[in-house]
Amino acid sequence: MRVSFGKLKSQLKSILLKHGFGEERAELCARIFAENSRDGVYSHGLNRFPVFVQLVKEGAVAIHATPASISRHGVVEHWDGHNAPGMYTATLAMQRAIALAKENGMGCVAVKNTNHWMRGGTYGWQAADAGCIGICATNSIANMPPYGGTEPRLGNNPLVIAVPRKEGHLVLDMAMSQFSYGKLQEYELKGEMLPVAGGYDENGVLTKDPAKVRATGRVLPVGFWKGSGLSLMLDVLVSALSGGRSVAEITATGTEAGVSQFFLCLDAGTLDESVSEDIIAYAKSSIVLEEGAQVLYPGERTLSTRHRNEAEGIPVNEAIWQQVLAL
């Protein structure tokens, strides 16, 4: 079934209000969950909402806490998220990075003790909507072995890079594993093999079988040693810049809470928009491998899904929708 964006958002908002959220935070968090489903990221939209409400009930998400700037070095601010809702803090942090960038060309906010931001792309779109280049990253619980290792010691630590563009922003939202656990599960439920190897089987051999990857937990980093190294560096960046928990420390707590993030903006006010157009057109001029295939720019699929879901309503999983209605 499909529901309208307005209906989805107001339903989620009413539940958050019922669970003690104030008006502003309920509106913001409900909007972000609804936008994530609208943009096709169902795993971090409606489907994640019951988990979020559970964390609120358990007190892992401190719904009345206020993130605060604790120190500043020029255009770089250090915040303590005080375990407030992750989407709320991330939105405020990116908003502040935007303001710093408008004034100083560039600005950065590093945040410790924050919570899951759901879809990283959200904050990339936010920066680009404000006319800024936005770069942000988060760490996570350990869910991927480093290259050469067999046990999870790295987070998938998504990296987001967004560049504003009139015809639709360029937004790269890239986790460091070739496939997220959500994607692996999607393929497994459909009984399909992955399009490319997604990890190792019980014999340490690369496999496209999502069930085997989920069984071993040996998820493949993007580009083997390269994504493994980039994931480690992103953990160092978010943890060192914020003074917050690293993947190791998050994992030791047993729950994915109190994570570390940074939000970096560059003012794009004076940039020549034709640069992006030319680069996209050039990429799309490459003859495709299969008839009907196409080269997509980062963010293009999101935008087309958004337009379809705005026109036709947002697809919702009926069981989860019923579960949410009962919250």
Next chain:
Amino acid sequence: MRVSFGKLKSQLKSILLKHGFGEERAELCARIFAENSRDGVYSHGLNRFPVFVQLVKEGAVAIHATPASISRHGVVEHWDGHNAPGMYTATLAMQRAIALAKENGMGCVAVKNTNHWMRGGTYGWQAADAGCIGICATNSIANMPPYGGTEPRLGNNPLVIAVPRKEGHLVLDMAMSQFSYGKLQEYELKGEMLPVAGGYDENGVLTKDPAKVRATGRVLPVGFWKGSGLSLMLDVLVSALSGGRSVAEITATGTEAGVSQFFLCLDAGTLDESVSEDIIAYAKSSIVLEEGAQVLYPGERTLSTRHRNEAEGIPVNEAIWQQVLAL
């Protein structure tokens, strides 16, 4: 054969002086070429030197040109490299980004009309030596098809992230192709298969055969669609921020000259060094796939190669060494 760092550097310097370089630039460029070989990046050390001298002779590298700041927005500067030697301009730009970061927490220099910087890691080590987190990127000539396409429309656009650390900096130096052309050639010359798929054969099937990848030119982006997207975003960042040439425009000129780069620094003066130590120790605690294997942090192999080559001398290809002596 092996030569000492001092001998390698002074030999290269004397050739640059002979070709009209001033003292300061000859010293800097010779040092960087020699350091690249010392650190095991022979492809961008001695082995690249004859190509560089050829470009100097052809006038593609303007040895007396002076890179200049042309505009500034707060902590972000825009430079024109005026086609000066790429290593020289990159060093000055990173030096300026370091100074901006020390004063303002963070700084960025975007450079247009510059030349090949040889090894990107050089400028990461430079930032980290100065106590800064350094992030830099360059574009290049098109040498990799975008995901889904068959013709090269993306550069391998290396990304460098460096974090200072007493025991040896963390330095990620990552091109967006799974293997560089240099690496493919190395494997081909040794008659070995690649350890993982490096591209597509003539039937569009993934292959570990370096000769087939070189024949089709269908080099694989790191992590398929992910590295393809990241390469495109990096091209947008370096080109839009600097106002310089994109991969498309560089490729249209037929030579890899007049490229675009950015150099971003964050002051790491107040960062807690134990964060990196803990993250590295945690990664290394993962049980390895094969006996004797180990999990490495980005920069670790470089440092061990450096120490070995400092002790034993730098391995040089005898034919290339003779070629260089005759320049």
